[in-house]
Amino acid sequence: MHYISTRGQAPVRSFSEVLLAGLAEDGGLYVPQTWPTFSDADWRAMRGLSYPALAARVIAPFAAGCLTEADLMKMTTAAYAGFDHPAIVPVTEVEDGLFVKELFHGPTLAFKDMAMQLLGHLFEHVLASRGETLTIVGATSGDTGSAAIEAFANRARINVVILHPEGRTSEVQRRQMTTVKAPNIGNLAIQGTFDDCQDLVKAMFADVVFRRDMHLSAVNSINWARIAAQVAYYVHAALAMGAPDREVSFAVPTGNFGNVLAAWVARQMGLPIRHFAIGSNRNDILSRFLHDNDMSMRAVVPSLSPSMDIQVSSNFERLLFELLDRDADACATMMMDFRKTGRMNIDPDAWRRATALFSGIALDDDGTRAEIRSLYDNSHYLADPHSAIGIAAGRAAREPGVPMIAMATAHPAKFPDAMEAATGLRPALPEHLADLFEREERFRVVENDLGLVEDAVRSLVLSNS
Numbered sequence: 001m002h003y004i005s006t007r008g009q010a011p012v013r014s015f016s017e018v019l020l021a022g023l024a025e026d027g028g029l030y031v032p033q034t035w036p037t038f039s040d041a042d043w044r045a046m047r048g049l050s051y052p053a054l055a056a057r058v059i060a061p062f063a064a065g066c067l068t069e070a071d072l073m074k075m076t077t078a079a080y081a082g083f084d085h086p087a088i089v090p091v092t093e094v095e096d097g098l099f100v101k102e103l104f105h106g107p108t109l110a111f112k113d114m115a116m117q118l119l120g121h122l123f124e125h126v127l128a129s130r131g132e133t134l135t136i137v138g139a140t141s142g143d144t145g146s147a148a149i150e151a152f153a154n155r156a157r158i159n160v161v162i163l164h165p166e167g168r169t170s171e172v173q174r175r176q177m178t179t180v181k182a183p184n185i186g187n188l189a190i191q192g193t194f195d196d197c198q199d200l201v202k203a204m205f206a207d208v209v210f211r212r213d214m215h216l217s218a219v220n221s222i223n224w225a226r227i228a229a230q231v232a233y234y235v236h237a238a239l240a241m242g243a244p245d246r247e248v249s250f251a252v253p254t255g256n257f258g259n260v261l262a263a264w265v266a267r268q269m270g271l272p273i274r275h276f277a278i279g280s281n282r283n284d285i286l287s288r289f290l291h292d293n294d295m296s297m298r299a300v301v302p303s304l305s306p307s308m309d310i311q312v313s314s315n316f317e318r319l320l321f322e323l324l325d326r327d328a329d330a331c332a333t334m335m336m337d338f339r340k341t342g343r344m345n346i347d348p349d350a351w352r353r354a355t356a357l358f359s360g361i362a363l364d365d366d367g368t369r370a371e372i373r374s375l376y377d378n379s380h381y382l383a384d385p386h387s388a389i390g391i392a393a394g395r396a397a398r399e400p401g402v403p404m405i406a407m408a409t410a411h412p413a414k415f416p417d418a419m420e421a422a423t424g425l426r427p428a429l430p431e432h433l434a435d436l437f438e439r440e441e442r443f444r445v446v447e448n449d450l451g452l453v454e455d456a457v458r459s460l461v462l463s464n465s
Ligand SMILES: Cc1ncc(COP(=O)(O)O)c(C=O)c1O
Pocket: 110, 111, 142, 143, 144, 221, 253, 254, 255, 256, 257, 258, 259, 260, 307, 308, 386, 387, 409, 410
């Protein structure tokens, strides 16, 4: 499988090259040159596979030419061995026809573990075979950071520096990152928003000298391997509901657009997915786009679902590329104009094609608390603020006879204050994190300034050499 950039000016690359590159050299995102597909018979043959076996089967065409299904099977088996639920991604029906698929049974209690645990093995395998080392720089609004730190801590050949927005994650999320003592891990608290952190990461990639000297790589969902790994749980969910012999729909709480994009990729691969319902908080650029074709940036406001406090949804670029019939020049121009003007003008035909598949709702904090409370009162289901928003989006878009599967993306214990305010309950952290609040934290506060951040990354990496 070969990969091309959404902006058309970067070399065509293999899966392993894309894994290590993270972001394309032209600032675009890598996508498969053609979409691999499975036949209905292929899908049916996946029914009953264990989750690691299914994940290896689904990811294999994306890694073709670099890794075999058997290579992947070894890695998926290791990646999901530590999950705390025998089903790895259990599903439960909360209302008639409305299902919740829990993606938070990994070590850091968020859906990011589903891909990141596998990426740890993928990076190690590919780097060892090439004898290379690299530095991962990542931006997090709360969950990607701890998932990456957990997946890469103490791995030889890899340094990880995570940028989080100072004071804008939950305390549990921050501590999950800043209390890890592995020598190859560094944390920077940036005086800004998640979007600033993400821009800094992209700016470090755009600084060709820094990128080359530090051997930069990325594990945010700008890295294609993250998306490929996330496709597997949509396939798992759809097959369990009767696909390919029945349509299903998905509801996804959305920020950087990576999770719902993986669902859309499953559709590109031939699964009969009818609809994608996305949920936002007050940072509602995506739901405004889907309602009114209004893709205009506003200031990021803090919310009860901090991981979705995002205005620039990186992965939207991958969908835009398809909406533009893969016209990379047009995509590059629109993305650059968006960053200059804060507004994206999408032509009405392309917008209609998007809205035929995607719908969106936005909940403010009062609405989020009310949704958490009513799910608890009526269905005895405790959903974290992000998952609750996704479930509300799913309910709004549910159609008779089509199972609507909402993705539960984080464990409620990551957001104890929000949960207590909504339900009066303060969910306890699992045993492996029970002493989180007694552990010593280590991070540096850095201004939102590229030069200062690059200096900090350089010194963290040097201190581990
Ligand atoms: C708990 C949680 N829910 C939802 C999201 C949004 O997912 P995405 O950024 O893939 O749209 C995130 C962050 O990515 C998250 O951490």
